[in-house]
Amino acid sequence: MLELVFLIPLFAGAMATFLPVKLGRVILVIAALLHAQLAGLCWLKITAPMFDAYFRATPEGTLVLLVTSFIFLFISIYSVSYMKETEMENEHIFIGCMLFFLATMSMVALADHLIVLWIAIEATTLVSAPLIFVHRSKEALEATWKYVLICSVGIALALLGSFFITLSMDLGQVDVPLSFSALQAVAASLDPVWLKAGFVFVIIGYGTKMGLAPMHTWLPDAHSESPSPASALLSGALLNCAFLGVYKTHTLLHAAGLGAYSSNVLIVFGLVSMSVAAIFIMNQTDYKRMLAYSSIENMGIIAFGTAIGGLGTYGAMLHLIHHSLIKSSLFLSSGNILLGYGTKLIRNTGNMARLLPRTFVSFFAGFAGISGFPPFGIFISELLIIIGAFRSGRFVSITIFIFCLILIFAGAIRQVMRMSFAQHDGDILVQEKILRILPSYALLLTSAILCVWLPESLYQTIINAITAIGGGVHG
């Protein structure tokens, strides 16, 4: 009963929405724990889907599911403490939507049917809108509006793309169920023109959701205005889900022999995203926006890595895992900073090393991790992507890639050092609490551990996920 993975949070969410808040918090954590176990079962291939026309535990989906489940567990622990501190209005709605969000994301991860995937992704937009919106400030409203509208428009286009893929099937005179796994098998006989057109719309559509420039415009607003646990979920889990949509379509094109085309498209989008992130990380004034742009950058990296194939794709998958872990940890730390200083403006923060030492450690370590320093895994993934790109002879794009990485690092370290070390007059509003520190530590630690020891089965899952598009470790 694979579907339990998203049914349980769905049910829990409904319960949490209507039950008292205190009970809701307990439900949140319990549901997260249950979900983690179910995801584990799914990973171990113990559960089978009931509606196998629509759902299926693909390796890439399993990977995303595992990551989502894992970070959700820690975010849920964090958000319990966070919500206590902020005395949120409508907390039951927040908790409910968190769980709904988990449910829809799990559905994305398991969806195999083209349109079901679309429905699930669209649903994530809808259930996450209240998460952004929860503070009801003018900025939050604006961010929510932009999020909902831009993403809806984008995803509507993805639906169009899915229709085009259906059309290519009709034109290719094949009649199979409209699921990725079925299409994969007959990919060669699909009509190439419409398949490409479908890919264009899908990548624009899901790319909007994934935060690929130039469709990324909603992302910095939404990620910076939502409460930190929600930002962590948006950045660490949601973007992966959207990526999954892109990835599956890319796989389809690759199987149809159009891999070169889709790779080029992905590379261009990846690089544009990184450039845009570079532009805005330089001189950024708001640290949550900075993290948001960093997510855009990393999605660009993942898209790029996926596209170049070989080691690069392996690197992209590793990047996906580690980015989720580290970025969600960073957003959790940023929540502590926001509580501590009461502002998102970098210039009003400072001297974190003294004032919020534990947060400083997690924030700085997270930053080092996201910039590709060992002992965090992004070091490996970036190295692999660079190597992979050279291996496939994409010299111009890798030059831009490296240039953007340096630029982003230069921009971000400036702000991070300012926050960590610069003079700050004034007191800390809310002190650090162990419950709000440990989750971000745990996430970082996981990344570090995965950089030292990657379990065999996880490695195998990654390999299974990437072999379909010519990824591998010997390419």
Place this chain on the structure above:
Amino acid sequence: MDTFFLSLAVILCGGVLPLLVHRQFTVMKAGSCVVVAAGCLLGLFPALSVLLQQGVAARVSLPWLHIFTLSFQMDSISAFFLLPIFIISPLAMFYSFHYMEKKEQSFRTAINYFFNAILIVSMALVACADNIPTFALAWEIMSVSSYFLVVHDFQNKETRQAGYLYFIFAQGGAMLLFAAFALIYSYTGDFAFAGFAAIPDSAKLVVFILAFLGFGSKAGIFPLHIWLPYAHPAAPSHISAIMSGVMIKMGIYGIIRIYALLGVPSMVFGQIVLIVGMATGVLGVVCALGNQDVKKLLAYSSVENIGIILIGLGVGMIGVATKTEAMAFFGFAGAFMHVLNHSIFKSLLFMGAGAVLHKAKTRSIDQLGGLMKRMPVTGRTFLVGSLAISGLPPFSGFIGEFLIYYGSFQGIHLQRTAFILSALAIISLAVIGGLATACFTKLVGLAFLGEPRTEKAAQAGEAGLSMKLTMILLALACLLIGVLPEPFVRLAFRGITDLQPAGAYNPAAFIELLRNISKTAAFFIALFLLVSLLRKGLYWRKEVGAGPTWGCGFTRPTVRMQYTGTSYAASMIDFYRPFVPVKTFYTGIRKIFPGQTIYYTEVLDIAENKIHEMIIKPFFHLLQMLRWIQHGNIHLYIAYIVAAIIVMLLLL
């Protein structure tokens, strides 16, 4: 190799220990020093045994993350570069025992010790790494740990800026390295270093240039040295000693390693290295001359010495390219020797500067003076260090430079390009030598001699015991290598045995020459003692008076009338203008009864200046303009999506 890893483990323990016992300040420092020193001592054994028993190259590899192996190999080059790491680092730790005195910053000191240990370990791993991922990993750990050491005093704005700059250069350099390695991998499909030589020649050049820039940014080649004069002064002095004495050498190690691995006897490599080396050396020393900040001056002097080492390497590479064995041999050996020497005297000088900073509370030469009497040990050891770094016999610096000279002279008989380059190498070495003398006479003469220029300098006292002992030890080493160079040069010769093209030369005749040098040095010292005795004799039973310095008729001289560092260097700097711009600030005299006026000059670093003006500024302006993209207007945001679709459909 087991001993090697054991020693690294011990060093790591020495790093973790302070974190555990940071509440007992003295115990923590002493414990950490002892453990790290023990680890380093242990590490010296395998390094020396590889160096002394020719051809022993130990290799260890273990799997990592399914697709990599972490593999280490200790050949003669690695072993040689391990020497400074394992010798200088414990001494610097020992020095820090009295240098890190702030008990209230006990935890921060513990963190400093922790990252210091990590830095030592990572440097050792860099030197022994034998494939791409291992190297990249060790390299990045080295960068990140040294960054934390630089920002030790993070309250200080300048320190933060220094750390910022350093981190960017470290990461940028690392990216270039990754690119170089990736390019190699794209041909070999194998992570191991061993296969590097198999790639096509055209790619080798690109790889070499990328790697040269990447490693050069760590070593401090011109114009990528910009971070150095900021980071070294910002770090605590024992860290500066390690960074300048040891860490930047890892950049040199990288250049040598990539050269050895590519194994291409092409002239171009040598030309690049030599020309960059000359520019680095000359501009480094001129900038050093122009700077009045003791530690900044020393940092620029490190740039200069990197230049000298690169000249040596360049000469060696040209020697290989032109099949002039002796030239190759001596160029490389000289570079190796200078690496060792520089690590010794530069750490000595940084420690001296640290002692001055510690006691006189200022780094500006123009505020010091007369320290020789107030800090006799520091002053004397600093003098020895200065003599050594100026490359004067009978001190150690001369030996390395001599080898490089000797190598360059071997190239004089060659034709055209090789001849001109050798000639230029010799000339630039001479110019660098002369300017280094000028620079260090300035440093010693103005900071340690004469009268104190400020109250702070007048009240300075001698440094603590551990600091003194360390400096004396290093100063003795400088003299020892200068007088008895043979065993050390032999080590350098052993060091280059694994540098294939140069390894075949038989330096027996040269050993004779070394003995001659050693004899000359001894003779000179004997002569010196003789003349001193003679002088003693001449003064025997004579009246020796004391009085003020003759003011040339000026009756009321003050200490402020002494020559300053700025004025000392002014005309020499002027000679090298446009390459060394000077910023002058002068308020002028305006009114009939002029009030206070301000005159102020600063020697700028051309690389920093020009890069900032010509690249960074316009580029940032462009970025600022592009920020318009995120204007907040949702209609246009949707238009972006539409535009993206249209473009993609048109390109379909």
Place this chain on the structure above:
Amino acid sequence: MIQISDALLSLVLLSVLLSLSSNRLVGLVRIMAFQGIVVSLVPLFLNPQQGVGAGSILFLQIMILIKGVLIPGFMYIALNKVKIRTEVEPFVGYHASLFIGLAFIVISAYITERLNISLPGGHALLLITAITTMASGLFLLMTRRKAITQVIGYLMMENGIYLVGAALAKESHTQYVVEFGVLLDLLVGVMVMGIVLHNINSAFDDVDTALLGRLKD
């Protein structure tokens, strides 16, 4: 004999043009309701020879309910509740919009011509209508100041996409469950938008999206 489907499609086109030139919000909502119903009917008449299954009848009813009644009704309530001034307030004038709408038709005709694919039943008009509707929807999204007109633009775009789906996809692939899901998403989406709209109105005293420009770099 005039084919019913062609007539319906013409009606859709007409509604698109009307919506472009409409200057009253209430009118716009009514046009949308009309368009929703017509669009829902199109698939029924597209392939008359195939016959009509029970499933599709049921689905048609749900469709009309959602597109023609629920969503417009919901927007109507929102319109009343937030007391929006009734002008549409475009960035691009009504006449210009109308002309652009006509241009869309021409361009879609050209594209359809170029695509040169075998459409079910040879309905070239279907594709023209679909593309025009989508383009006009996007156009409304980009050129209308009020938030609620953007929602309408979004709806129009969805209608266009639905038409494409109806034109291109065989029913056998999508089995109603999925289509129902799509519809549900649409409905919830519009509701969420409406809620946000409501909140925007109470926070800003207007739903002019030009006010929503604080978040920028």
Place this chain on the structure above:
Amino acid sequence: MESIVSFCFAILVAPLLSAIILKVKAFIAGRKGPPLLIKYYTLAKLFKKGSVYSTSSSFVFKLGPVVSFCSVVMVLLFFPLAGIKPLLSFHGDVIILLYLMGLGRFFTIIAALDTASPFEGMGAAREAYFSTLAEATLFVILLLFYRLNGSFSFAAFFTGPAAINLWSPTASLLLLVIVALFIVLLTENSRVPVDDPATHLELTMIHEVMILDHSGPDLALIELGASLKLFFYSAFITCLLYPFQLDNGYLNGLIFYALMGLIYVLVGITESIMARYKMDLVPKFILTSFALVFFAAILTMEFVQ
């Protein structure tokens, strides 16, 4: 044995030769001038005296004269005078010798800075500055010689069959070298037009101002050292002028010292007919010498194939 004698003779004779310059200058100015033995008198007087040390100075001040004297003596030990093999010599000794002179300079400079006198500082700065340029010239000369003759020591440059001198096929190059060396001689020994040892304004001096505070035997060592240094440079030029390869050692010596005397006279004449350059023109003057030898070195690309 011969070498020791020649070396001792050189040390004894050097002050006398220095006095020749004074004599020539006086002659041209139409004065009688000091006696030829004036330098000996001065040295004797200084050796007899005691000293006064500045309270500002430290041990470095006392070290200065000793080290600079020793360094010059060392150089002379390696130099073949009048074709006689020097006391010491080995392949590569030129470099260590030039650097030993650098060591001497180092100590002279810091000894000057030790007095805390602004004038001495000024002199020290100039000394440091000009010698960096002169040193470059010397190294180019070395590399030129190495290219011509393949040897690497003073003894090998100037003795043996392949000795470098004006009578060899590469004489045209050597002319340039001799002019350059003469300029270096003037610079390194603080002669007009670079420096004016006879001036009475400290602001304009280089070498003399650096030793203002030295007195007694210290000063004597410096004076003697200065004479020896001048002797060394003159001998360098002399060796280039003529190969001292006659069988008769005495004749060799005679020609050698005659040529030496000639060079001193030349220095005297230069001092008499030229004015001291403005300080900022001096580098140009020294650079001329560098340009000359560098040109010569480039020319070897044609000569030596």
